[in-house]
Amino acid sequence: MPADNPDATPASPRGLAALLGPAEVRALAEEFGVRPTKQLGQNFVHDANTVRRIVSVAGVDRGDVVLEVGPGLGSLTLALLDVVDRVVAVEIDPKLAARLPETVAQRAPELAARLDVVPMDAMRVRPDDLPAAPTALVANLPYNVAVPVLLHLFSELPSLRTALVMVQAEVADRLAAAPGSKVYGVPSVKARFFGDVRRAGAVGRAVFWPVPQVESGLVRVDRYVDPPWPTDAAHRVAVFRVVDAAFAQRRKTLRAALGSWAGSPAEAERRLVAAGIDPSMRGETLDAAAYVRLAAVE
Missing domain, CATH: 1.10.8.100 (rRNA adenine dimethylase, C-terminal domain)
Structure with missing residues (x-):
């Protein structure tokens, strides 16, 4: 079940993963020559409490197959693997895709078998591209393509029951806006075609590297159990x-x-x-x- 209070203390994970901190994130990036780019919308989370909170608010457990888009250096991936038994990570950057399994094997060897990495553009993902049907999307989405990716995945992956995504705060407001609001628009309506949408908390700038110029927010989408209209x-x-x-x-x-x-x-x-x-x-x-x-x- 999802957490009702996004600011509540996260449930304790199994604690097998050594989560990444600021020093580890910078060291990994330097070691492999990774430079965050605006083109790919890369801002890496380096705060363990933040990624644990995201996992807690997502409400995922061992019965879920979690789809993570843009895992980057693995901060959120490690926190997810602590709680669920399978994570399918879709990463467009070939360097990051190649490095992620090594990071997990080094920092949480007991969890390494639970990770599958799919090196491709999330906007091209179809069910046959994934090794398992995901039940939940949990991701720090690249901010420049967050809405198209979210809508594409709900369109293409009927197995997705929930999503908990971190996006730019203004985008979070638009997605969760109600009719009549100044920010209610195309993303608001299209997201609600698939399910119930709500704001699930805020995320400060200081937990990212590099520090973004915008605030961030969490949005939760719960697909309709009994859709009120055809969804073909x-x-x-x-x-x-x-x-x-x-x-x-x-x-x-x-x-x-x-x-x-x-x-x-x-x-x-x-x-x-x-x-x-x-x-x-x-x-x-x-x-x-x-x-x-x-x-x-x-």
């Missing part, structure tokens, strides 16, 4: 197309904003009325269910 690919694409059109011209009424999508403002109005939506409303006022209804109107 064709339906998802249709819904997302409406969402993109509604927010492309955010300041316009839905009648005007959806004119291109529907073929004309008049046709957009007809479909909106058929879906029980006031054509004079704006996109940020609708919840995910309303967009689903609208996409189904012919």
Whole structure:
């Protein structure tokens, strides 16, 4: 079960892993010539309490297969292996992908067999690329691609039941925003197509190397156990197309904003009325269910 209080003291792991601290993170990076890059959105966590807290809030246990995206030098990976029996780490950087198993073997030899590393771009991951079907995503996502990666993985991996991800604070706010909020937008609606979304805490800058210029936040997504609408690919694409059109011209009424999508403002109005939506409303006022209804109107 997930932790209700993100600031609560994390449950004690089995304690087999020697977690990475600031000195170890810098030493590993220097040893293998790894230089964090903005292009890959790399900021490595070096605080043991932070990674333990992330694992605790994720609510994973030995029955989970955890997917970690962008494991970097292994700070979160080691904390996860202390709690679950299998971690599948997807890493795009070939140097980091090659080094991660060695780091785990050196710092937690008893846990090394629980780790699988998949050296590829997370945006290309399909079920057949992974050695096991993941039940939970727990990751410090690269901030420049966090939302696309999150949506892609929920789209492609139906086995994923939960996600606990660390992202830029502004992105966390957008993902968890409710209809009517100033930051409610495309990520908010699309994430809620898959499940319930909520903010799960804040993370300070000082726990990263290099120190980022932005604040960070945790977001939790729990996939609907009984989805309130069809979740097949064709339906998802249709819904997302409406969402993109509604927010492309955010300041316009839905009648005007959806004119291109529907073929004309008049046709957009007809479909909106058929879906029980006031054509004079704006996109940020609708919840995910309303967009689903609208996409189904012919």
